Amino acid sequence: MFLAQRRLCFLGSRSKFLKMIHSSKIFRLPTSAKMPLKFKNAKRIEGLDSNVWVEFTKLAAAPSVVNLGQGFPDISPPLHVKEGLSKIAAIDSLNQYTRSSGHPSLVKALSCLYGKIYQNQIDPDKEILVTVGAYGSLFNAIHGFIEEGDEVILIVPFYDCYEAMVRMAGGTPVFISLRSKPVDGQKWSSSDWTLDPEELASKFNSKTKAIILNTPQNPIGKVYTKEELQVIADLCIQYDTLCISDEVYEWLVYSGKKHLKIATFPGMWERTITIGSAGKTFSVTGWKLGWSIGPYHLIKHLQTVQQNTVYNCATPLQEALAQAFWIDIKRMDDPECYFNSLPKELEVKRDRVVNLLESVGLKSVVPDGGYFIIADVSLLDADLSDMKNSNESYDYKFVKWMTKNKKLSAIPVSAFCNTENTSQFEKFVRFCFIKKDSTLDAAEEIIKAWNR
Numbered sequence: 446m447f448l449a450q451r452r453l454c455f456l457g458s459r460s461k462f463l464k465m466i467h468s469s470k471i472f473r474l475p476t477s478a479k480m481p482l483k484f485k486n487a488k489r490i491e492g493l494d495s496n497v498w499v500e501f502t503k504l505a506a507a508p509s510v511v512n513l514g515q516g517f518p519d520i521s522p523p524l525h526v527k528e529g530l531s532k533i534a535a536i537d538s539l540n541q542y543t544r545s546s547g548h549p550s551l552v553k554a555l556s557c558l559y560g561k562i563y564q565n566q567i568d569p570d571k572e573i574l575v576t577v578g579a580y581g582s583l584f585n586a587i588h589g590f591i592e593e594g595d596e597v598i599l600i601v602p603f604y605d606c607y608e609a610m611v612r613m614a615g616g617t618p619v620f621i622s623l624r625s626k627p628v629d630g631q632k633w634s635s636s637d638w639t640l641d642p643e644e645l646a647s648k649f650n651s652k653t654k655a656i657i658l659n660t661p662q663n664p665i666g667k668v669y670t671k672e673e674l675q676v677i678a679d680l681c682i683q684y685d686t687l688c689i690s691d692e693v694y695e696w697l698v699y700s701g702k703k704h705l706k707i708a709t710f711p712g713m714w715e716r717t718i719t720i721g722s723a724g725k726t727f728s729v730t731g732w733k734l735g736w737s738i739g740p741y742h743l744i745k746h747l748q749t750v751q752q753n754t755v756y757n758c759a760t761p762l763q764e765a766l767a768q769a770f771w772i773d774i775k776r777m778d779d780p781e782c783y784f785n786s787l788p789k790e791l792e793v794k795r796d797r798v799v800n801l802l803e804s805v806g807l808k809s810v811v812p813d814g815g816y817f818i819i820a821d822v823s824l825l826d827a828d829l830s831d832m833k834n835s836n837e838s839y840d841y842k843f844v845k846w847m848t849k850n851k852k853l854s855a856i857p858v859s860a861f862c863n864t865e866n867t868s869q870f871e872k873f874v875r876f877c878f879i880k881k882d883s884t885l886d887a888a889e890e891i892i893k894a895w896n897r
Contacts, residue, residue, distance in 0.1 A: 489612075489613045489614075489615070490613060492612075493609045493612065493613065496605075497605060497856065497857070497860035501514055501515075501844065501848075501854065501856060501857075502514075502515060504844075504845065504848045504849075504854060505848060505854035507852075509852050510848055510852050510853070510854050511852060511853050511854065511884060511887045511888050511891060512854050512884075513853065513854060513855055513876045513877050513878070513880065513884075513888055514844075514854040514855050514856045514875075514876075514877065515854075515856070515877065516663070516730075516816065516817065516877050516879075517724075517730045517731075517877075517879075518728040518730065518816075518879040518880070519879075519880050519881050519884055520728060520790075520879060520880065520881055521728075522727055522728045522729045523727060523728070523769070523783050525768075525769060525772050526727050526729060526765065526766075526769040526783075529765040529768040529769055530761065530762070530765035533761045533764050533765050533768075534761055536764075539760050539761050539764050540760065540761060541760060542756075542757060542760065543757060543758075543760040543763060544757065545748070545751065545752050545756055545757045546570070546573075546574050546575065546748050546751070546757075547569075547573055547574060547575030547736070547758075547763070548575065548758075548760055548763035548764060548767065549569075550763075550764060550767040550768075551575055551763045551764070551766055551767040551770075552569035552570065552573045552575065553569045553767070554766075554767045554770040554771055554774065555567075555569065555573050555575075555721075555736055555738070555770070556568070556569035556572075556573060557774055558770060558774050559738055561774075561777075562706065562709075563706070563708070563709055563714075564709075565714075567738065568741065571741040571744065571745075572738060572739060572740060572741055572744055573736055573737070573738055573744070574736060574737045574744050574747050574748055574751065575734065575735070575736050575757075575758050575763060576734075576735045576736060576737060576747075576751065576758065577733050577734070577735070577755050577758055578722065578724065578733040578734060578735045579691065579693045579720050579721070579722040579724075579725075579735040580606060580733075580735070581733075581735055581751070581755065581758075582718075582720040582721075582735045582736065582737040582747075583606065583607070583610055583657075583689070583691065583720065584610055584750070584754075585737065585747035585748075585750040585751050585754075586689050586718045586720075586737065586747055587610045587611060587613075587614050587616070587655075587689070588610075588613075588614050588750050589746035589747045589749065589750045590654060590655060590687055590746060591611060591614040591615065591616040591654055591655065592614065592615055592616070593615035593616075594615075594616075594617070594652065595614075595615075595616045595617065595652065595654035595655070596616065596617045596618075596619045596650070596652045596653045596654060597611045597616045597617070597618055597619065597653075597654060597655045597656070597657065598618075598619050598620075598621060598645075598648050598649070598653060598655070598656040598657070599611070599618050599619070599620055599621075599657055599863075600620075600621055600622075600623060600640065600656075600657070600658070600659070600662075601620050601621065601622040601623065601861070601862050601863060601866045601869075601870075602622075602623070602664055602665065602858060602861035602862050602866075602870055603657065603659065603861055603862075604659065604663055604691070604861065605860055605861055607657050608863065616654065617652075618863065619648050619653070620863045620865065620866060621640060621644060621645055621648050622866050622869060623638040623639060623640060623662075623665065623667065624638065624639065624640075624641070624869075625637040625638040625639070625810075632799075632811050633808060633809065633810050633811065634810065634811050634813065635662070635665045635666040635667040635668070635810055635811065635812045635813045635814075636667065636668070636670075636702075636813055637810075638665050638667050638810070639673070640673065640676075642676050645676065645677070645680065646680060649680050649683070649684045649686065650684070651684070653684050653686050654686065654687060655686060655687040655688070655689055656677065656680075656681065656686055656687075656688055656689070657689045657691065658677060658688055658689070658690045658691065658707060659690075659691040659692075660674075660690070660691075660692060660704070660705075660707075660814075661692075661694040661695070661697060661698060661704065661812075661813065661814025661815045662814070662815065663694065663815055663817060663861075664815075664817045664819050664856070664858055664861055664875040665810060665812065665817075665819060666810070666811075666812020666813055666814050666815045666817055666818070666819075667812075667813065667814070668698055668702045668703075668704060668813040668814040669705070669707075670705075671705055674705055674707045674710060675710065677707065678707055678710045678711075678712065678713050681713065681716055682712045682713070682716070685716075686716070687716055687717075687718070687743075688707055688708075688713065688716060688717040688718070689717075689718050689720070690706070690707050690708065690717055690718065690719045690720065691720045692704070692706065692719055692720060692721060693720065693721060693722035693724075693725040693735070694725055694814050694815040694816070695721065695726075696725075696726060696784045696787065696788060697725070697787065697788050697791060697814050697815055697816060698788060698813065698814040699788060699791075699792045699795065699812075699813055699814065700792065701813075702813040702814065704814065706719060707719075708738070708739070714739075714740060715740050715742075715743075716743075717739055717743075718737050718738070718739040718743055718744070718747070719737070719738045719739060720735060720736070720737055720738075721735060721736050721738070722734075722735045722736075723735065723762075723766050726783075726784075727766070727769055727783060728787070728879070732759075732762050732766070733758075734758055734759075734762055734763065734766055791816055791878065791879060794878045794879070794880070794885065795811070795812065795816075795818065795878055797878075797885060798818055798876060798878045798885065798888075799811055799818060801888075801889050801892055801893075802818070802820050802876075802892070804893075805825075805892055805893070805895065806824050806825075807820045807821060807822060807824060807825070808820065808821045808824070809821075816877060816878055816879040817875050817876065817877055817878070818875070818876045818878060819858055819873045819874065819875050819876075820873065820874060820876065821872050821873055822840070822843055822872065822873070822874050823839070823872040825895075827843055827846055827847070829842045829843060829846050831846075832845060832846055838857065838859045838867055838868075838871040839871045839872055840857035840858055840859050840870070840871045840872065840873060840874050841857045841859065841860075841871075843857070843874060844856065844857050844874055847874075851891055851895060852891060853888060853891045853892070855874040855875055855876050856874065856875040856877075857871070857873075857874055857875075858870045858871070858873035858874060858875055859871045859873075
């Protein structure tokens with residue numbers, strides 16, 4: 446009892462003492478004090494602090510908001526993927542470090558799978574690198590090859606980290622935009638968005654180090670055709686340019702379209718790094734596992750970056766992913782294979798959301814791949830006069846207004862653009878449709894009530 450009383454007395458005295466010293470001028474920093482110059486940010490991240498995902502994830506976090514913004518599934522991942530991970534956690538040896546370039550069983554599975562697709566043997570130890578998501582693959586490739594003065598061609602709209610990573614590496618982004626006009630009386634398709642071959646050729650020169658290709662593309666959902674890829678391949682060969690091909694949505698291609706890998710084109714294997722994603726393949730974005738595939742003379746430089754940054758990826762997740770791949774590799778020709786069943790499930794959801802948007806007068810772009818739809822929202826004629834930041838583009842203000850007033854979130858498409866091309870896309874917002882039916886039901890209720 447005595448000790449307890451002494452402790453309470455001490456705590457009370459300590460509290461008073463801390464209050465006293467914090468109110469003292471001795472311990473108070475002047476409000477005008479400047480941060481020492483040595484703590485100034487590195488130039489490589491200058492101007493890159495603004496990020497659409499940080500801002501809009503926070504806006505969509507309220508339980509009352511229906512989130513069609515962020516590109517993560519709220520559908521359940523396949524049972525064999527989840528069960529595999531739960532069993533692996535009990536194996537002690539799989540809870541330790543594994544090989545830096547990729548867990549042996551996983552790179553073997555990837556080698557088997559992509560060997561079938563490339564119709565060529567892929568060395569699992571030298572031509573595959575397992576990374577911390579597709580982000581990690583992009584970072585490794587860009588920092589492994591791009592340096593001061595190098596130009597990198599980006600196709601607008603592009604996933605926002607492309608530009609940031611190029612600038613961090615000291616490179617100079619060179620932009621070219623996909624362009625389209627709505628077709629009267631017909632569905633507006635992602636295949637209607639194309640590059641001008643002459644304009645594309647004008648972007649290549651002796652300083653062009655790389656081009657970043659994204660097919661199927663985010664956010665429009667474009668699946669590049671053989672003819673379009675051949676134009677890019679010819680220019681890469683002519684100018685001795687590296688192709689970083691982001692193909693994370695490779696399995697999510699819809700009826701009448703086919704995903705082609707530019708690395709399989711003549712002369713392109715030796716100059717292409719192809720990027721894949723476990724999150725997009727098996728609907729497990731939280732696993733943060735990706736991979737890069739290419740010839741050893743390219744992959745070895747990505748290995749160097751990874752070895753000296755993140756070192757390696759989580760062993761249990763890699764083992765679980767390997768086992769999931771082996772199950773689906775063995776049944777690739779069956780409808781039950783997740784590579785086949787997921788796009789069929791998503792095509793139904795895609796068509797539902799397209800019809801919903803068009804029922805309220807919105808012109809949407811029907812994607813041939815991926816799990817996003819962009820739509821021109823300017824016809825809704827929303828009153829955005831109460832939005833505080835008048836300097837923001839229309840789509841930013843619209844999404845903030847919609848999230849606040851209608852409890853429905855999306856992503857502004859101008860977030861995927863450079864400054865010069867913002868005006869071309871600022872009337873569009875991106876909706877994600879890899880969602881449970883109950884989520885889409887809630888979105889439908891909001892949109893139909895809005896129309897009334």
